[in-house]
Amino acid sequence: MGRNEHPFKRFLRNRKPGRTAQIQGADKKAEGDAFLFDNTSKESGLLKCFKPVRKIFKHAGKIRDAYTNLQLSERYHLKNKQFEEGQQKIIDEGTIEFRSNGPQFFKNIKTAHKRLKKQLQKVDDSMIADYYKQQLSNIATNLAVSGFTEDMHTNRKLIKILVYNHKLAEKALNGSVPFNTAYLDKLQEAIGKWHDNLVAEELFSTPELNDKPIVAKIKKVNSNVKRSITNLADDFLKKATTVEQPLNA
Secondary structure: OOOOOOOOHHHHHOOOOOOHHHHHHHHHHHHHHOOOOOOOOOOOOOOHHHHHHHHHHHHHHHHHHHHHHHHHHOOOOOOHHHHHHHHHHHHHHHHHHHOOHHHHHHHHHHHHHHHHHOOOOOHHHHHHHHHHHHHHHHHHHHHHHHOOHHHHHHHHHHHHHHHHHHHHHHHHOOOOOOOOOHHHHHHHHHHHHHHHHHHHHHHHHOOOOEEEEEEHHHHHHHHHHHHHHHHHHHHHHHHOOOOOOOOOO
């Protein structure tokens, strides 16, 4: 199969649960494109095209969550056969259901992309630049007040949308909005680690598992991640818009 094969088709072909994250990643990038144009063009409602795709995300998400839970149980050396069998059952049954709906799901994805492409209109470079400036400013404000709540995870989503779209927007920004991709990627990855650890902490705190030693270990690890995020997020706007020029430039 070719390298350009959609992750959705790869999952239907080989049924590896890890592929569900790639399905979501590929189409979240497309949704990020829609988000950019929905906020900068005169044509509103582009995100409505993705409603059917979001439903597919939910189906894939159930499989991915169970797969992630098994990975976490292995990483933290959890010995709970009943839990592992339950998660594997979710993966197996979810995969069968997903594959049976596969042709319709893929049709929905293609339809959403076609509708989006049909509705897209040309966007002025100045509007894209203003959008990036405003979003970076909003994220800076959010980081200053959000703390380590679900709002922090929202900050990550907003950063990822800007990073996803930067290749599309780079020419429009044309130096008017310096964009430090490396810094922003580092920050969103750190926030992602924090959130993953939070999910793990919640998992091992459930009545079914209630593994206090593992929870304590996760909290210790996450305290270091939180310090890293705090340092990275300090003076966000300056760091996000400061790009060092190569020495041979």
